[in-house]
Every structure is written in C-alpha cells, then in structure tokens.
Amino acid sequence: MTDTAPQRRARPRTKRPPTILDVAAHAGVSRGTVSRVLQGGHNVSPASQEAVHAAIRKLGYVVNRAARSLVTQRAGSVAFLLSEPQERFFEDPNFTTLLRGCTTALAEHDLPLILITAGTEAERRRIAPFLSAHHVDGVLLVSSHRGNPMIDHLRQANLPFVCCGKPLGERDAVSYVAANDREGARAMVRYLLESGRKRVATIAGPRDTPGGLERLDGYREMLTEHGIAFDKRLVAVGDYSRASGEACMQQLLTKAPDVDAVFVASDLMADGALAAIERAGLRVPDDIAVGGFDDSPVATAARPPLTTIRQPWNRISEMMVRQLLAQIDGEGPATVILPTELVVRESA
Amino acid sequence: MTDTAPQRRARPRTKRPPTILDVAAHAGVSRGTVSRVLQGGHNVSPASQEAVHAAIRKLGYVVNRAARSLVTQRAGSVAFLLSEPQERFFEDPNFTTLLRGCTTALAEHDLPLILITAGTEAERRRIAPFLSAHHVDGVLLVSSHRGNPMIDHLRQANLPFVCCGKPLGERDAVSYVAANDREGARAMVRYLLESGRKRVATIAGPRDTPGGLERLDGYREMLTEHGIAFDKRLVAVGDYSRASGEACMQQLLTKAPDVDAVFVASDLMADGALAAIERAGLRVPDDIAVGGFDDSPVATAARPPLTTIRQPWNRISEMMVRQLLAQIDGEGPATVILPTELVVRESA
DNA sequence: ATCACTACTGTGAACGTGCACAGTCCAGCA
DNA sequence: TGCTGGACTGTGCACGTTCACAGTAGTGAT
Known part of the structure; x- marks a missing residue:
C-alpha cells in the first residue's frame, strides 16, 4: 500500500445506480431532506420520511460511501491489524476466533472490516501511509510483543486503536x-494443587x-499461597507454538522426572506437551495432569481433551x-479486563 | 450492512492532510500534472516528474481514496466473502491459509481486503446492498456448497467474482x-494400494x-484401475469436521473390520479418524494406513503425522x-485447475 | 396584530480527485 | 516561411454526498 500507486482504469459508466437526487425526485422532496432521513430523520415530517423511504425501497438506493467519506472525512471502515508474524497468527485458533468476533461485532455497526497483516518491518512501512491517511477510522490491533512500533505510529497518526x-x-x-x-493461571494451578498434585510445572509463554x-506470575503466586517453594527447574518457556510445547x-521431563502436573500457557503448546508425554510412555492424566489455557478448538480436539482456562473471546472482540x-467518537482510552473460567475436561 | 444507515458524526477538521493541490503548488505545476504523475507519469517531463515526487515526499502526500473512488467509479478494494457457516470456516485451517494468501496477494496490488461473512440467509440479505452498490470492485468467494444464492446475486449485480x-x-x-x-485422490489411493494395502476404505466429503x-470419484477410479470391485461398505460420508471423521x-470399523487403509477427504477428518482407530485399539500405520487430504497444519500436528495430498494454497490464492x-479489467471468466502433490509422512 | 419560536424544507458550497479538452511550445519538414 | 504533429501542461467539469445557512409556514403568547 504505497498509496501513491495509480488505480486501474475507470470502469465504463453504464447503468449508474440511483443517487440521492433520484430519490429526492421520486419522493418529491429535496436532496437535503433525503440526507436528513438517511441521518436519522430529525426535523423531517413523518409524511416526508415515509415518502423518502418508499423511494429508497423502490429505486433500491444505496448510499455512495465514497461521496460520503469525501465530505465527512470519515472512511467508514475499520482495520483489523495483525502485527505478528503471519505463521503464528494463522496457526493459532485464538486469533481466528477473535477475527470472527470482530467481524460480526463490526457488521452490526455497518462497518466493513479491512484485514491488514504487518508481520515484518517491510510490511509495516508499506501500510503506514495507508493508516496515516486515515483510510480507516480506527484499528483493532493484535500485537502482543513488547515495544511494537505500530503503536507509536498509530498514536502519531492520531488514529484511534484498541489492542487485544x-x-x-x-x-x-x-x-x-x-x-x-493472572487470575486464570491462579485458578488452574489451584485446581491442580487441590486435585492432589505435588510437583506442578509450567510451560510459560514468551517473556515479552x-x-x-502474567500467567507465570499467577502460577508462582498460587504456589506461594500453598506454601510451595518456587523451583526454577519446573519452568520452561515456549513461544505459544505446538512445537515449542x-x-x-521434553525438557521438563528430563530436568524434573518427578513432575506430576503441568500448567501450560496455551492450548496449542499443551497439545504439543501431550505428544511429548505420550512419547515418553506416560499417561495423561494418570501420570501427569495437563492444564491448558485459552479453550480454543484445539482443547476439545486434543486427546485427551484439555482441561483449560476459557478466554471469553466473544466478549473480548465485542x-x-x-x-x-x-x-x-472522541472518548479517551480505556482498559477492560474480563474474567476467565476454568473448564474441566479429561487431561487434569 | 443496510447501507442506508447514517455515519457517525464527522470528525473535526483540524490539520487536514495535504491534497493534490498542495503538491502541485509545491512542485510548481498544476493539479493535472500531479495527477498524471500519480497515474504513471506518461506525457510528463522528467523535470516535472522529479519535482512532483519530491513534493509528495516532502509533504507526505497520500492520495485520497474516497475522492478517487468517487470519480473513477471504483471502490479500490476487494471482498473476501465467506459464504459458509462460520464455525466451519474458522475451525478449518485451510480457509485461514487461503485468507492469508489472498491478503498478501492483494496487498501487492495495493488493494485492501474486506472480510465479509455471510453464513446465514439473514447475513446474506444484509450484505447484498453493499455488494450491489459496488462498494468493492470484486469478490473472492469461498462457498463450496451446491447452489449458493450468492453467485446469482453477484452475477446480477454485475460484480466480478472468483470462486475457490x-x-x-x-x-x-x-x-x-x-x-x-480427482488426480489428488487417485495419487493417494494408488500410493496406498502400491504399499500393499488390500482393503482401502474412504471417508468422503459431503455430496454437495x-x-x-471428485475425491470419491478418484478413489473409485483408482480401485477400478487396479481391478478391485467397488464395495459400498468401504465408503462413509462426513462433513469435513473432525467429529464427523x-x-x-468408527462406522467403517464396524461395517468392515478387515479394513487396512483409509483415504480421508480432509486432514481434519483424518485426525478424527486417528482418534477412532486409537480408541479401537489399533495402530497407525501398522494395522490401518491413513491418508489425508489438504496438507493443512493439522497434518503435521496429528499423531502420527499424516501422509496427505498437498493443496497448493499459495498458488490457489495467487x-x-x-x-x-x-x-x-474486463476479461471473461476463466477456470484454473492446479496440480496437487503427495506428501508422505508416518500415517501411511 | 405582532412577535418569537419551532418545525420543517430547499440551496449553495464544499470535499479531493480523474478525465476530457484546449492550449502552448518546439522540432521537423516541405 | 508556414504547416504539422508530438510532447507537455493547465483548466473546467463531474463524481454524490453532507453541512451550514436561509427561508417558509404555522403556533402560541403578548
């Protein structure tokens, strides 16, 4: 999106769709009145309103978004900006769940969602002008890593955005x-401990x-509350991918063979952990209990199905x-923290 | 997207971005010349071109897409229209792979991708005006089921579209x-037969x-070519979901206990099949060979990893x-059939 | 009767761009 | 010298909408 690139040649102007002027003529009113009806109908007589609506229906009129954008200085659309390496996004069912939720939530406001990926620095440079030029009214930003340059860019462009x-x-x-x-991690670790597990390990997500x-913090907190000393041999750090899980x-089983439970910071990694445990000839949950995080589709597909922490994706996207x-609409930034829920299945 | 709904109130007009007129003034030329440079620079002197480019860089000028759309009668964007039940889409890694490919392919042409889901009849009615009004220049349509009403609608709206x-x-x-x-299915069944399997079953996709x-046809063809009579007890029909696989x-194992191989029409179903086989106390591939289709991320994550048929998603989206x-650009419809590839892993 | 106020309606002026057209300049040629 | 054609440039118009403003009619209070 260099955004100085030319557009393809104009399409021939055959059978143009009806404009607001056609509607006005049909309804026997002026442009302005039709426009007012479109904006909600304030200060328009019921009779005019009905006439306009009838004309709109009859002509199949649809507002021209380009013309509207031009005068309102609004794009009338929102970007879903994925500032993560693409592989990770498209492998992770959480993201697709989020994407789905955002699409439907936006649809209710008649706002098209524009999907933009910017995993690499080159891509970020490419889309920067697109965003600066306010070709979208706001950005739903998916980017968990520390210090994402996109945030500064958006702020500088004065473009509203909300992070996931x-x-x-x-x-x-x-x-x-x-x-x-943190609370989700605490709940899972509490559950494992109260199920009688003694050596609870964890596979954490990346430190950035x-x-x-936070999930690692929750893990440590809950151990402490149960009077258990923190043992760094029981901690491994993955990158949320199945392979890293x-x-x-495997690493945990080597360093701490007596481990009898593991809290994994994502379902995808937990599924990978299951594979390692199976290969080691151990059984889940008999020998080792496995607790995941996310309650993504992976959790139900895993064998055995994962006990996990549900992230309320629908509410998050909403x-x-x-x-x-x-x-x-001009309000300041806000923070929303939503509660999680323990989902008990067969893995723990 | 009723598309008669009002837009939110206009944003205050502070610090407007530079227009083509500002660029023209800075470069010491007229609007027209700047426009011509933007369109490729034909019939513009090198000196003027350089001056315009310098002005663009200096001012950080970005073309106003709304204004351009208004005059060219082009939206400058493309829709990725998902006319499937949403659950299926977002569970199936194939679709996300396709979505990713299309996003990047479109990005190279400076075309934003607008994601639209229309799984239900109500949603289809909702987006119909959006499409009819040519708010996008074309549609990438994902809809495999027979008789999708969206196709008629698009044709009637005279909107270019390509199906997946x-x-x-x-x-x-x-x-x-x-x-x-068909060729992919043939390759897989041939591989199974040439590996010495005698009773090759199949789990097909929905008939619509x-x-x-086609994958079922390929299966039957290859059996015939090997002089094996078709046995309907060896055929089960799923819906591409893991659960149905x-x-x-399970059903196949009951009806034909002597089955020693199964060609499954999707990796997701194949993964489900693995679960059923495991529960029956059988081993893969020793007792039963399992061949999948797609080579989606599921294939490598499965235990054992799936031997499968790779669909060239990158080339498909491209x-x-x-x-x-x-x-x-005015060309007529075309059909592209791309070759598949057998990927041998551990399940067969 | 006059005034003020409200409810409603129409009109002109943008918004920023691309395109068609007209115009200028200069080189090449008869 | 005058003519032709090509290269390059500037200008008016159109695209379809929203917004601000002005204007009209009707109502109730004085």
Missing part, C-alpha cells in the same frame, strides 16, 4: 481489552508477551469494537 | 480456481461439495487474485 491484550512497555495510556491472565508474564515438555467506536 | 473450488450446479460459466481433486464428489471411522483482477 495489554501492550507491554507502553508508558502512556493505551486502550486495551484483555482476559484476566503479557500472557507469558513439545520441546518444553468490547474491543465497543471501545474503538467510543474512541472514534 | 468449482461451484456445483452452475449452468453458466463461472470463474474458479481449484486443486485437481466438489471435493466430496471420528464417527465415520491465481484467484490474478483472475479476479483480470475480470475487473
């Missing part, structure tokens, strides 16, 4: 919506992501959209 | 891009999808975009 998950390393106020990672930090589990619209 | 996979039950010419399902039909496999752009 708390952005790390930001000094100024930033709007974000997140699940309560909020999920990686498998590698971490709130992200709501916050974004509020910001577009 | 051959749309069934269409009498007139429709642009589509698909992998060679091209993949369901599991159920179908060709879909290319065909769509060609149609937008």
